[in-house]
Amino acid sequence: MTIRIAAIGVMLATLCTTGVAQVTTLRGVSCFPEGTYYSQRFETFVEKVNERGEGLIKINYLGGAPKVMATLEVGKNLKDGIVDIIGCTLGFYLNVVPEADALKMIEVPVSELRQNGGMALLDEIHLAKMNAHYLGLVNSHAQFHIYLTKEIDKPDLSGLKIRVSSVYRKLVEALGGTAVTAPPSDVYTMLERGTVDGLGWPSAGIFDFSWEDVIKYRVDPGFYQTEINILVGKDAWLRLTKEQQAILNDVMLELEAEDAKEAEYAAKQKEMQADAGIEVIEFSPDAKAVFLETAYNAAWDDIIEKSPAYGPRLKELFSK
Ligand code: 173
Numbered sequence: 104m105t106i107r108i109a110a111i112g113v114m115l116a117t118l119c120t121t122g123v124a125q126v127t128t129l130r131g132v133s134c135f136p137e138g139t140y141y142s143q144r145f146e147t148f149v150e151k152v153n154e155r156g157e158g159l160i161k162i163n164y165l166g167g168a169p170k171v172m173a174t175l176e177v178g179k180n181l182k183d184g185i186v187d188i189i190g191c192t193l194g195f196y197l198n199v200v201p202e203a204d205a206l207k208m209i210e211v212p213v214s215e216l217r218q219n220g221g222m223a224l225l226d227e228i229h230l231a232k233m234n235a236h237y238l239g240l241v242n243s244h245a246q247f248h249i250y251l252t253k254e255i256d257k258p259d260l261s262g263l264k265i266r267v268s269s270v271y272r273k274l275v276e277a278l279g280g281t282a283v284t285a286p287p288s289d290v291y292t293m294l295e296r297g298t299v300d301g302l303g304w305p306s307a308g309i310f311d312f313s314w315e316d317v318i319k320y321r322v323d324p325g326f327y328q329t330e331i332n333i334l335v336g337k338d339a340w341l342r343l344t345k346e347q348q349a350i351l352n353d354v355m356l357e358l359e360a361e362d363a364k365e366a367e368y369a370a371k372q373k374e375m376q377a378d379a380g381i382e383v384i385e386f387s388p389d390a391k392a393v394f395l396e397t398a399y400n401a402a403w404d405d406i407i408e409k410s411p412a413y414g415p416r417l418k419e420l421f422s423k
Contacts (some may be wrong), residue, residue, distance in 0.1 A: 127160050127347060128340055132192035133167040134177045134331075136288065139311040141331055142167050143286045144241040144358060145190025148333060151354045160347040162188060165182060168195075174286035180339075182233045187339035190331050194268030195286070200232040201409045203406040205417040206240070206404055207270050207327040212361055215245055221420040228413055229334060236340040238333040239355040241362050246325030247271065250309070251384070253354050258386060263300040265298040269325065271303030273401040278394075287312055294318065305329045306369035308413035315379040322384045324391055326398040 131149055133142040139216045165186070168174040172186075178196025180186050193203040206225075209216070216222045226237040247270060253263065260280025266289075267275055267282040275282040282301055294317040295298045302314075306325060308317055333355060340348070377383075386394060407414035 111231055126158060127343060129162045129187035130176055131162040131164045132171055132175055132186045135167050136196045137167040144331055148326050148354055148358055152350055156350045160401045169286060169288050181235055181334060181336050184336055184338055187336045192331055194270045200229060202228050202413045204269060205406050205421060206330050209328050209421045210423040211238060219420055231336060233338045235334040236337055238351060240364055241358050241360055242329050242331040244363055244365040245329045247303055247327050248306050248325050249301055249303055251320040251324040253300050254320060254373045255384060257390050266293055268297045268301035270376045273405045273407045274398045277397050277401040296419055297344040307372040315381060318381055320382050320384045321376060325335050326395060
C-alpha cells in the first residue's frame with residue numbers, strides 16, 4: 104500500500120515536471136557581483152517575475168560579474184544571445200552601445216521618458232546596436248562622485264590617476280587627471296597598491312567592496328545620475344507571449360515607481376561614509392560651478408561627437 108502511494112507520488116511529480124518544462128526560461132546576469140547593492144534591484148526584479156510568472160516564465164539567475172562572466176563582456180553576451188536578460192549600468196556595455204553614455208545625463212523623471220518618446224528612442228538604439236529590448240531603468244535619483252586617497256583643494260586632478268568606468272572618463276581627463284578603466288572587483292587592490300589615487304563611483308555601494316578602508320575623501324558635489332538598465336535580448340523577447348511580456352513590463356513599472364527611495368538610501372550611505380572617517384572635499388561656490396560645468400559639457404560634447412545622429416535628440420529628451 105505504502106509502495107503504491109509512493110509510486111503515484113512519483114507519477115504526479117513527473118507530470119508536474121513535464122508541465123514546468125513548458126515554462127519559458129530566460130538566463131539572467133547582473134553586471135555587478137551577486138548580492139551587492141547595484142545587483143539588488145535586478146535580483147528583486149528576478150524574484151518578482153518568478154513569483155508572478157509561476158508556470159509561465161522563469162528567470163534563471165546565473166549570478167553576477169565577474170564570477171559568471173567578465174564585467175565588460177556581459178553586454179556583448181546579451182547581444183550574442185549567450186544570456187537573455189541583464190541588469191547593467193551603461194559604463195559596462197558602452198563597447199556595444201556607445202550612445203548609452205547619455206543615460207547618465209537623464210535629468211527628467213523616468214515616467215516622463217515613457218511619455219516624451221525617450222524610452223522609445225532608447226529601445227530603438229538598443230535594438231539597433233545590441234539586439235536588445237530596453238525594458239527600463241532603476242537606481243536613478245542618485246549621483247556619482249570622485250573619491251580620493253589624496254586631498255585636493257580645487258577641481259584639478261593633475262598628477263592623479265583615477266579609476267573610471269566610461270561614466271567619468273571625460274570629466275577626469277578634462278580636470279587634468281589620468282583615467283584608468285577597471286571593473287569594481289579590481290579597485291580595492293589598485294587603491295591599496297597606489298596604482299590609482301581614487302575612483303569614480305556613486306554615493307552608495309562603496310562598503311560592498313570595503314573601499315572605506317582605503318578611501319580618505321569624497322569630492323562634493325555629486326554629478327550626473329546613476330542607473331541600472333534592465334535589457335532583454337531581442338530574440339528572447341520576441342519568443343515571449345504577450346502575457347509573458349506583460350509580466351516583465353509590470354514588474355519593471357513597479358520597481359520604477361518605488362525608485363525614489365534611492366535618494367534616501369544615498370543620503371544614508373553618505374552618513375555612513377562620514378562615520379567611517381571619509382572626509383568631504385567641498386569646493387568654493389565658483390570652483391563648484393566650474394566643476395559641474397566641466398562635468399556636463401565634457402559629457403555632452405563626447406556623446407554628441409560619438410553619435411551625431413542620436414546625441415542631440417537624447418540631449419533634448421533627457422535635459423530639464
Ligand atoms: O563602475 C562604475 O563606476 C559605474 O559606472 C557605476 C554605475 C552605476 C552604479 C555603480 C557603478
